[in-house]
Amino acid sequence: MRRITKNLITFLSGILLTALYCEFIIYYVVIAQCTWPELNIPRSRTELRALIIADTHLLGSRKGHWLDKWRREWQMHRAFQSIMTLHEPETVFVLGDLFDEGEWSSDKQFQDYVERFYKLFLVPDNVSMQTVVGNHDIGFHYKVARCCRHKLAAAYPELDNCMTMQIRLAHFPLYRMSDALCTEPDAPPLPLRNKRFRNKIDSLSREATTYLTSKIKPRAVFGGHTHHGCLVHHKDDKENIEFYEYSVPSFSWRNRPDPKYMLVTIRPESYVVNKCGLPKETTIAITAVILVFITCYYSFRTRLIGRR
Incomplete structure (x- = not known):
């Protein structure tokens, strides 16, 4: 149960960080490139x-x-x-x-x-x-x-x-x-x-x-x-x-x-x-998919489930 809770917390934290980056931070990253x-x-x-x-x-x-x-x-x-x-x-x-x-x-x-x-x-x-x-x-x-x-x-x-x-x-x-x-x-x-x-x-x-x-x-x-x-x-x-x-x-x-x-x-x-x-929608979508994939990988991979 403890391992499942840890994995769930990792997953939810990753999703939250993905939303934060794709809905807030990415605008600063792209806009800062223009002066x-x-x-x-x-x-x-x-x-x-x-x-x-x-x-x-x-x-x-x-x-x-x-x-x-x-x-x-x-x-x-x-x-x-x-x-x-x-x-x-x-x-x-x-x-x-x-x-x-x-x-x-x-x-x-x-x-x-x-x-x-x-x-x-x-x-x-x-x-x-x-x-x-x-x-x-x-x-x-x-x-x-x-x-x-x-x-x-x-x-x-x-x-x-x-x-x-x-x-x-x-x-x-x-x-x-x-x-x-x-x-x-x-x-x-x-x-x-x-x-x-x-x-x-x-x-x-x-x-x-x-x-x-x-x-x-x-x-x-x-x-x-x-x-x-x-x-x-x-x-x-x-x-x-x-x-x-x-x-x-x-x-x-x-x-x-x-x-x-x-x-x-x-x-x-x-x-x-x-x-x-400004950020392209395709860039935002692809970034979100990649970050969600990474989040799922680190949250539910077999090695994590076997650890304490």
Whole structure:
């Protein structure tokens, strides 16, 4: 009986340690491998360290199983809090589609949505969070007033730090025909990469893009919406404009097996970007299986049963 009790304690302890590692520690292990990008000049007071995420797509009451909803929210919560602990950003930018069903929600449901988001993505008092409106938050052309009433939308004047440094933040990408020019490892897979964008739905129109870039003359543009990564070089010699546009991959495991986030160091004269990965679900699953196997082996192997 004593040997059986010892083996059972060993087994339960192993299962507990497996859960602890796969649900808590693994986020720190993976996130710690990414660091803030550094400029090749001493840090100045005007430097801003910004965390950028996009497309969290919190489920509402209409779609999705409750277990899937709970799992995805737990993953994003643990990942985000681990990022805040390890990287300590000065500000957080969320590039739209915080919700998955915001456009169909009643005012009460929308308020609950907002409160749930800020609980899951809690930031310290000394860290600011700015959010950009996405189509899944309010729809394409309506309910903007409600969104702003709940302080979800971030208009350009609110982004003083980045707008004065000519960094544009938005949900939709600038005009492009498709993602065919995207060659990053996290770019859309084929044949989705070659699917033609719907003008004003999958990206801004050509006219809106020309107007914005000519007025702002950005040094960099960050957007979401596609759930995939993309780096586009924009150049207009006539307007004397040249900049890179970064599509930020989704932060949710519902949208991709390898969610990403960006660490951006910004100064008035320059900026640098690091794209960072989160644990893959396959990695978490394989790790759990291996640890459970090791636990079973050391708990129930014949040699252990024969010992006192």
